[in-house]
Amino acid sequence: MISGNIAVEVITAEPDRLTEDIKEEHSVRLYSRGGHFTKDQMIPVYFMLISGYTDDDSYNNFLFSLRDDIKKLGRPFAFIDTPLDGPSDRDRAAFSSIDRSSIASVISGLCLQLHIDGSDGRTQLAQKALGDMLSGSSTDIFEIGMTLVVKMNLISNAIGAGKYDKIPIIMYYGIPNAADVLFMCYAQRCGFDVICISPDKAAEDSFLRCPYADKLQKIELPNAKPVSPFPTRLVKAKIATAAYNAERELDDMLYSGDTMFRNRQFGKMDSAVLKTTFDEIALLWNQEAKYRTGFAVRGDRVIIPTIFAKINGVKNSDVKDYWEMVEYMLTPESIYIVKAPSYRRPSINVSRVFAPYHNGKDINIAALKRSPLNKYGFLSDEMQDTIFEKMQALIYDGLLKFDSELEMVDYVMFTALNLDKSVLRLLQGYDYTKAIPKIVVVDTIEESFSKLECTQLLMFSYLGFDVIVFSPAGYRDIEAFVSDEAFETHNYGDYMYNLVGPKFKIPTEPRVRKQKGGLFKNLFKKGR
Numbered sequence: 001m002i003s004g005n006i007a008v009e010v011i012t013a014e015p016d017r018l019t020e021d022i023k024e025e026h027s028v029r030l031y032s033r034g035g036h037f038t039k040d041q042m043i044p045v046y047f048m049l050i051s052g053y054t055d056d057d058s059y060n061n062f063l064f065s066l067r068d069d070i071k072k073l074g075r076p077f078a079f080i081d082t083p084l085d086g087p088s089d090r091d092r093a094a095f096s097s098i099d100r101s102s103i104a105s106v107i108s109g110l111c112l113q114l115h116i117d118g119s120d121g122r123t124q125l126a127q128k129a130l131g132d133m134l135s136g137s138s139t140d141i142f143e144i145g146m147t148l149v150v151k152m153n154l155i156s157n158a159i160g161a162g163k164y165d166k167i168p169i170i171m172y173y174g175i176p177n178a179a180d181v182l183f184m185c186y187a188q189r190c191g192f193d194v195i196c197i198s199p200d201k202a203a204e205d206s207f208l209r210c211p212y213a214d215k216l217q218k219i220e221l222p223n224a225k226p227v228s229p230f231p232t233r234l235v236k237a238k239i240a241t242a243a244y245n246a247e248r249e250l251d252d253m254l255y256s257g258d259t260m261f262r263n264r265q266f267g268k269m270d271s272a273v274l275k276t277t278f279d280e281i282a283l284l285w286n287q288e289a290k291y292r293t294g295f296a297v298r299g300d301r302v303i304i305p306t307i308f309a310k311i312n313g314v315k316n317s318d319v320k321d322y323w324e325m326v327e328y329m330l331t332p333e334s335i336y337i338v339k340a341p342s343y344r345r346p347s348i349n350v351s352r353v354f355a356p357y358h359n360g361k362d363i364n365i366a367a368l369k370r371s372p373l374n375k376y377g378f379l380s381d382e383m384q385d386t387i388f389e390k391m392q393a394l395i396y397d398g399l400l401k402f403d404s405e406l407e408m409v410d411y412v413m414f415t416a417l418n419l420d421k422s423v424l425r426l427l428q429g430y431d432y433t434k435a436i437p438k439i440v441v442v443d444t445i446e447e448s449f450s451k452l453e454c455t456q457l458l459m460f461s462y463l464g465f466d467v468i469v470f471s472p473a474g475y476r477d478i479e480a481f482v483s484d485e486a487f488e489t490h491n492y493g494d495y496m497y498n499l500v501g502p503k504f505k506i507p508t509e510p511r512v513r514k515q516k517g518g519l520f521k522n523l524f525k526k527g528r
Contacts, residue, residue, distance in 0.1 A: 005124075006040060006041060006042060006043055006121070006125060006191070007037075007041065007042045007043070008042070008043045008045060008125070008129075008188070008189055008190070008191050009042055009043070009044050009045070010044075010045055010046070010047045010188060010212075010215040010217075011029065011033065011044045011045065011046060012046075012048075012217045013046055013048065013217065015219050018050075018066075018219075019065070019066055019069050021046070022046060022066075022070065022169070022193060022195070023069060023070075023073055025166070025167075026039050026043065026044075026165075026166065026167050027039055029044040030042065030044065039165075043167060043191040045167060045188050045191060045192060045193050045194070046193045046194070046195065046217070047184075047185075047188040047193075047194050047212070047215055047216055047217065048194070048195055048196070048216065048217040048218070048219060049196045049197075049198075049203060049204065049207060049216055049217070049218050049219070050195070050196070050197045050198075050219045050221070051197075051198050051199075051200070051201045051203050051204050051218070051219070051220050051221065051224075052199060052201050052220050052221035052222060052223055052224050053199040053221050053223050053224070053225060054221055054222065054223065055223070057235050057236070057237035058237055059199065059221075060231045060234075060235050060237070061231075061234050061235060061237050061272075063173070063197065063230060063231050064231045064232075064233065064234055065234070065298065066171075066197075067079060067171060067230075068298065069298075070169055070171065072299065073169075074164075074166075075164065075166040075167060075168060075169055076156075076159040076160050076161045076163075076164055076166065076168035076169070077159060077168070077169045077170075077171070078155050078158065078159045078168070078169070078170045078171070079171050079173070080170065080171070080172045080173070080180075081172075081173040081174055081230050082174070083176070083177050083179075083180055084151050084154075084155075084179070084180055084183065086147055086150070086179065087146050087147055087150045091146070091150050092146070094113065095109075095110075095113060095142075095146050095149075097109075098110065098113075098142070100142060103134075103135075103141060106134075106141055106142050106145065107130070107131050107134050107135065107141065107145065110130060110134070110142070110145040110146065110149055111127040111130055111131060113146075113149045113153075114126050114127050114130065114149050114152060114153065115153060115157075116152075116153070116156045116157065116161055116162040117156075117157050117160075117162050117163070118160070118162035118163040119161070119162030119163070122156075122161060122162050122190070122191065123162070125190055125191055126152055126156075126190045129186060129189035129190050130145060130148060130149065130152075130186070132189065133148070133185075133186055133189070133211060136211065144182065147179055147182075147183075148182065148183060148186050151183045152183070152186065152187070152190065155170065155187075156168070156190075161192070167191065167192070167193055168191070168192045168193070169192065169193040169194075169195070170184065170187055170192050170193070170194050170195070171195045171197070172184060172194070172195070172196040172197070173196075173197050173198070173227075173230050174198055174203075174227045175198050175200055175202055175203045175206060175227060176196060176203065176206050177206070178206070178209065181206050181207055181209070181210055182210070182211075184196060184210075185210045185211055185212045188212065188215070189212070198227055199221075199223075199224065199225045199226070199227060199228070200224060200225065200226055200227050201220070201224045204218065204220075233396075234270055234303075235393075235396075235397060236270070236271065236272065236273065236393065236397055236399075236461075236462065236486075237272050237273070261290060261433040263431060264431050265433065266297070266300060266301065266302045266432050266433065267300065267382040267386075268300055268301040268302070268382070268385075268386065269301060269302050269303075269304050269386065269432045269464050270301065270302075270303050270304070270393075271303075271304045271305075271306045271461060271462060271463070271464045272294055272303055272304070272305055272306065273305075273306055273307070273308045273461065273486065273487065273488070274292070274293065274294065274305045274306065274307055275488060276307065276309070276488060278311070278490040278492050281307060281309060281468070281490075282328075284307060285307070285329060285331075285438075285466070286331065286510050288433065288434045288435055288436070289302070289304045289305070289432060289433055289434060289435075289436050290433040290434070292304075292305040293305060295433075302432045302433065304432055304436065304464045306436060306461060306464060306465065306466050306467075307466040307467070307468060307488075308457075308461045308466070308467045308468075308486060308487040308488065309467075309468050309469070309487060309488045309489070309490060310468075310469045310471060310477070310478060310479075310487060310488070310489045310490070311468065311469070311470050311471065311490050311492060312471050312474035312489065312490065312491045312492065312493075312495070313471075313472065313474055313491055313492055313493030313494055313495055313496075314472045314493040314494055314495075314496045315492055315493035315494075316493065316494070317493070317494045317496060319496065319499065322472065322493075323502055326440065326442060326470055326501075326502075326504070327502075327504050329438065329440050329468060330438070330440060330504055330505075330506055330507055331435070331438055331506075331507065331510050332435075332506065332507055332508055332509060332510065333426055333429070333430075333435050333436070333437040333438060334437070334438040334439070334440055334506055335422055335423065335426070335437075335438070335439050335440070335506075336440050336442075336504055336506060337439070337440070337441045337442070338441075338442045338444075338501035338503070339441060339442060339443040339444065339445055339447075339449075339477070339501075340445070341445065341447055350410045350413075350414055351406065351410050353373065354373075354409070354410055354413045354414075357371065357373070357413075358409060358413070360405065360406060360409065361395060361396070361405070361409065362392075363388070363391065363392050363395070363413070365385075365388045365389075365392065368388065369384060369388060373417055374417070375417065375418075376424070379424065379428070383427060383428065386427075386463070387416055387419070387427075387463070388416070390416070390459065390462040390463055391412055391413060391416035391417075391459075393462060394412050394416075394458060394459060394462050395408070395409055395412050398483075399458060399482060399483040399485060399486040400412070400451075400454065400455060400458060400481055400482060400483070401480075401481050401482065401483060402451065402481065411451055411452060411455045412455060412459070414452070414455075415452065415455045415456050415459050416459060419459075423460070423463075426465075427463060430464065432464065436464065436465065436466050437464070437465050437466070438465060438466045438467075438468070439457065439460045439465050439466070439467045439468070440468055440470075441457070441467075441468070441469045441470065442469075442470045442501035443469060443470065443471045443475060443477045444471075444472060444473065444498075444499045444500060444501055445475075446473075446475060448475070448476055448477055448480040449477045449478055449480055449481070451481050454478055454480060454481035454482045455481070457469070457478060457482070458482055458486060461486065461487075467487070472495070472496045472497075472499050473495050473496060473497045473499075474491070474495045
């Protein structure tokens with residue numbers, strides 16, 4: 001149990017393992033720092049400000065995942081994204097009897113108003129911390145003290161801070177006012193982890209008057225923007241990879257043995273498009289999901305790093321080597337498409353058919369799943385839910401460039417509800433930690449991709465497929481209706497026209513590219 005005489009020590013987190021450090025239990029924190037103290041002697045806490053942001057999608061997912069991970073710890077947790085209320089008239093009445101004849105009597109009276117339910121020790125710790133703070137204050141200690149007491153009683157009892165022998169956590173999102181900064185400074189002295197996060201770097205100025213500013217760990221991210229509402233879901237994001245320059249490095253990653261999963265352990269997934277160099281595509285292509293940079297497990301859900309790329313041009317005009325490269329990209333879990341003129345598109349009645357199942361953006365998935373429009377009754381509920389979930393995510397993310405949002409919704413719903421059997425079979429066999437299914441497209445004709453084709457390719461990416469489009473002539477195809485943010489473009493050679501895509505067979509085993517000259521020669525040299 002918490003003792004009133006326990007010491008509180010502020011420790012620092014490693015920025016690249018921030019979540020893991022915060023998740024450490026009390027005893028683990030002590031042990032990992034030498035084990036010189038026991039839980040009844042010291043509370044190691046984090047007191048940090050994370051200001052700025054990286055890019056919108058990555059920052060969104062960082063915020064959502066951090067809060068989600070903390071909530072799952074089972075520790076007392078308060079999330080604050082609006083300024084905390086000050087003392088009410090009723091609160092002030094309760095403090096009116098405090099003797100104000102001396103600083104000592106004011107501090108004593110304020111401390112007696114502190115009460116953290118279920119823990120006399122934590123109450124005593126809070127009283128000692130309050131006395132220490134107010135003794136060094138030269139301003140109105142009664143008003144400051146009353147505000148701190150009211151907020152501490154409210155927050156600590158709302159989250160049950162005294163009911164569990166665990167370190168409570170306060171996560172503050174936004175630019176705090178002076179009163180809330182003071183409360184956060186106080187809370188960390190009471191044995192709370194305190195994490196303030198703001199994409200607006202003006203939050204740094206808020207802590208200049210913090211009495212424990214020297215203990216504050218500041219993590220500054222490169223960019224800045226105004227504070228926006230806290231994210232409510234993960235979004236589809238690009239993840240940057242490190243450049244892999246040798247097969248040996250790839251082998252070390254593949255066979256390190258650090259990650260083991262049961263077959264089909266996970267039934268839910270989100271995909272994130274990797275931001276790669278051209279050379280990395282060959283290195284990553286046959287890599288199982290669990291070995292790729294960015295693979296992560298979130299409870300019963302996994303984050304699958306995928307490739308969505310367009311390759312323009314033919315290296316050195318070497319057509320023979322070019323087609324060998326395309327053939328190499330075909331795996332047993334592939335669908336190979338040679339672009340032909342497209343005439344298929346949703347009928348004019350689609351809007352009327354889909355209208356009862358959405359409000360313009362939000363889909364009534366439960367009703368749609370029960371409706372005659374759902375052709376996937378033979379699939380497991382989990383697989384059906386995945387398809388419908390990705391349909392909704394694609395609509396929310398707005399990566400399709402259509403004239404109207406309603407038309408975009410119709411195309412997405414039509415696409416998701418009419419997946420080809422070959423696609424469904426790959427989805428059925430998809431173990432989210434292992435081989436990633438592929439869509440390989442060759443485009444040699446002048447006609448741009450249709451709205452339907454663009455929607456299909458984007459849907460495949462959301463469903464966790466690697467998608468690659470080879471355009472030897474550099475024609476405008478997927479960019480006609482898909483935002484550039486959704487995929488990577490690599491200009492890698494001379495534009496060549498009037499080529500005809502070969503009819504390759506899908507192999508029964510992954511292909512091994514021969515060690516010779518050509519586009520991938522630097523990746524497969526002997527001795528590397």
